[in-house]
Amino acid sequence: MPTTLLTLNLDQIGQMSCNPSIGGVGKGHMVREIDALGGAMGRLIDATGIHFRILNESRGFAVRGPRAQADKVKYRIAARRLLEATPHLRLRQGMAAKLLWEAGTKGLKGVELLDGSILPCDAVVVTTGTFLNGQILIGERRHEAGRAGEPPSTHLGLQLRALGLRHRRLKTGTSPRIAKATVDFDRLMPQPGDDPPRPFSFFTDHLPQPQVHCHITFTSPRTEALVRENLHRSAMYGGHVEGVGPRYCPSIEDKYVKFPDHERHQIFVEPESLETEEIYLSGLSTSMPPDVQEGMVHSLEGFERAEILRPGYAIEYDAFDPLQLRRDLGMGELEGVWFAGQINGTTGYEEAAGQGFLAGLNAARWLLEKEALVLRRDEAYLGVMVDDLVTKGTDEPYRMLTARAEHRLGLACDLADARLLEHARAIGALLPSELSRVEDKLHRRARLRAQCDEVWVTQSSVFGPVAEAAGLSLKAGLSLSELFRRQQMTTKHADESLGMLEGWRDPQPAWDPTWERDLLLFELRYAGYRERESRLLEHHRDWDAVRIPGDMVIESLPSLSREVKEKLLLHRPETLGQASRIPGITPAAVTLLHLMIEKRRSA
Numbered sequence: 001m002p003t004t005l006l007t008l009n010l011d012q013i014g015q016m017s018c019n020p021s022i023g024g025v026g027k028g029h030m031v032r033e034i035d036a037l038g039g040a041m042g043r044l045i046d047a048t049g050i051h052f053r054i055l056n057e058s059r060g061f062a063v064r065g066p067r068a069q070a071d072k073v074k075y076r077i078a079a080r081r082l083l084e085a086t087p088h089l090r091l092r093q094g095m096a097a098k099l100l101w102e103a104g105t106k107g108l109k110g111v112e113l114l115d116g117s118i119l120p121c122d123a124v125v126v127t128t129g130t131f132l133n134g135q136i137l138i139g140e141r142r143h144e145a146g147r148a149g150e151p152p153s154t155h156l157g158l159q160l161r162a163l164g165l166r167h168r169r170l171k172t173g174t175s176p177r178i179a180k181a182t183v184d185f186d187r188l189m190p191q192p193g194d195d196p197p198r199p200f201s202f203f204t205d206h207l208p209q210p211q212v213h214c215h216i217t218f219t220s221p222r223t224e225a226l227v228r229e230n231l232h233r234s235a236m237y238g239g240h241v242e243g244v245g246p247r248y249c250p251s252i253e254d255k256y257v258k259f260p261d262h263e264r265h266q267i268f269v270e271p272e273s274l275e276t277e278e279i280y281l282s283g284l285s286t287s288m289p290p291d292v293q294e295g296m297v298h299s300l301e302g303f304e305r306a307e308i309l310r311p312g313y314a315i316e317y318d319a320f321d322p323l324q325l326r327r328d329l330g331m332g333e334l335e336g337v338w339f340a341g342q343i344n345g346t347t348g349y350e351e352a353a354g355q356g357f358l359a360g361l362n363a364a365r366w367l368l369e370k371e372a373l374v375l376r377r378d379e380a381y382l383g384v385m386v387d388d389l390v391t392k393g394t395d396e397p398y399r400m401l402t403a404r405a406e407h408r409l410g411l412a413c414d415l416a417d418a419r420l421l422e423h424a425r426a427i428g429a430l431l432p433s434e435l436s437r438v439e440d441k442l443h444r445r446a447r448l449r450a451q452c453d454e455v456w457v458t459q460s461s462v463f464g465p466v467a468e469a470a471g472l473s474l475k476a477g478l479s480l481s482e483l484f485r486r487q488q489m490t491t492k493h494a495d496e497s498l499g500m501l502e503g504w505r506d507p508q509p510a511w512d513p514t515w516e517r518d519l520l521l522f523e524l525r526y527a528g529y530r531e532r533e534s535r536l537l538e539h540h541r542d543w544d545a546v547r548i549p550g551d552m553v554i555e556s557l558p559s560l561s562r563e564v565k566e567k568l569l570l571h572r573p574e575t576l577g578q579a580s581r582i583p584g585i586t587p588a589a590v591t592l593l594h595l596m597i598e599k600r601r602s603a
């Protein structure tokens with residue numbers, strides 16, 4: 001299917017507007033899911049990453065998440081190369097000014113560009129990021145822009161507002177960038193990456209870039225004094241911004257106001273690229289005027305002589321209420337129109353990539369008259385995100401956190417390929433060789449599990465000395481699986497035991513022994529919890545399968561309170577499961593609604 005990617009500047013494809021990194025806890029989970037479904041983000045960061053770390057490693061298999069620093073310049077080039085090599089995809093620079101509909105019909109006709117040309121199309125995915133009616137704010141100054149150095153998208157913004165879609169102003173901010181040669185790195189705390197680094201993608205065998213350290217510094221009493229003395233000059237705090245900002249990426253002004261007891265704040269010093277001398281200060285997002293920013297930077301240990309290359313800034317932009325979206329990310333009643341990314345009220349590259357993948361896929365499937373891919377909350381963090389957006393909406397920039405998922409054990413990021421294999425097969429986004437790579441791994445895993453169940457361990461067996469070293473006495477024998485369930489068996493003991501199993505060591509790059517050992521221990525030790533979780537889930541799954549007929553007249557349903565009706569009308573849930581998750585909809589109301597759906601069905 002021929003597709004056009006329209007963008008304001010072809011050189012900015014894959015541009016990281018803020019921090020030069022991908023992933024983290026929750027976000028890294030989504031990158032693995034996108035990868036498992038055939039998306040590009042995991043492979044792009046593997047090709048260009050210069051510092052990889054698994055976060056939350058000590059907090060358990062389910063909540064650990066990969067994160068990597070990108071070489072931002074190489075990431076952009078790799079993203080563009082990948083698009084240029086994609087069959088049936090045409091790249092076009094230009095500004096979309098207007099969506100066009102066929103007169104007198106609901107059918108989309110095309111997109112009109114600012115230069116007057118028209119791109120005919122039957123479906124469009126709108127991903128305008130922070131550009132819609134965007135305004136940059138630095139201190140008391142404000143100017144129109146979509147991102148530093150780029151114009152805002154005003155015409156399209158005005159048309160979407162005029163269509164009567166509910167919109168709001170949101171804001172976000174970024175940190176100053178520093179000249180590397182002006183930083184005294186000897187006074188900073190080095191933060192090495194993992195050794196060896198582990199790739200994001202299930203399909204990467206080799207990480208090609210040289211790996212570098214990041215560093216850590218801290219704010220000082222001088223930083224705090226400067227922020228407090230100048231709060232009235234900050235765009236965010238001086239009353240110059242009406243938009244709501246991201247709770248989980250607070251500005252330095254926010255940190256001092258909201259956490260007055262914290263003596264100092266950690267600042268991560270991250271290289272932007274091996275091709276440039278630019279440094280990013282993660283944790284120092286600010287909208288102070290440049291002179292205050294300079295003082296703040298100089299107040300950090302090791303930055304006394306540092307030079308700012310680009311000041312930090314805040315940006316305010318239009319986002320549209322995601323409650324208007326359908327579960328396939330189509331925009332309500334607007335036929336042929338999908339929305340994805342920051343425009344839906346989210347923040348972050350990974351959130352945007354996940355929505356972009358699903359919206360693009362579903363737009364294509366709609367054109368092919370195929371059913372949309374709607375992931376369930378227990379299948380993927382991507383499913384949690386879309387369900388949260390379209391069911392609960394969001395009042396502030398939405399960021400993925402593992403705490404948003406109620407079924408965390410089953411959503412471990414290392415299991416995304418196994419979990420989503422059937423969807424990947426159905427949508428056809430993986431190559432046959434990639435599908436068989438996942439299948440081979442799953443077969444091997446199953447064989448290993450069976451082996452562990454079968455192998456009988458006694459004191460006199462080859463496993464006896466390992467069990468003894470773990471402080472376990474094996475009077476009666478037990479299976480290797482049972483032995484692994486014992487908490488005394490550390491990962492070192494598990495590695496020693498597994499090393500004795502036939503076929504455990506395999507030179508195949510897809511088989512990472514550390515990863516597989518962790519997975520095996522997780523599955524054995526959490527089997528009981530996972531069973532309980534899946535029993536609880538069955539009940540919710542049933543509700544998710546009950547569709548609320550689109551023509552059901554909510555206003556005239558008897559027995560439901562006015563408040564419940566108002567909420568149903570506002571959120572427009574497509575299934576009973578979705579209705580049950582709307583804040584304020586009681587279990588009693590869900591039961592009543594269920595009864596009415598059943599009654600209608602049997603009428």
Ligand SMILES: Cc1cc2nc3c(=O)[nH]c(=O)nc-3n(C[C@H](O)[C@H](O)[C@H](O)COP(=O)(O)OP(=O)(O)OC[C@H]3O[C@@H](n4cnc5c(N)ncnc54)[C@H](O)[C@@H]3O)c2cc1C
Nearest residue numbers: 007008017018095096129131153173249341342347348352
């Ligand atoms: C200043 C700033 C600070 C940020 N801070 C954070 C943060 O702290 N944490 C975090 O997780 N995320 C942050 N982000 C957000 C992160 O950059 C975005 O969430 C993510 O890039 C959004 O992706 P997107 O695809 O929705 O939009 P973008 O990456 O912004 O891409 C939008 C694209 O749309 C194109 N476009 C816009 N209008 C038109 C038009 N009319 N016609 C044609 N093309 C158009 C643009 O050319 C651009 O390529 C920040 C972003 C900015 C700008």
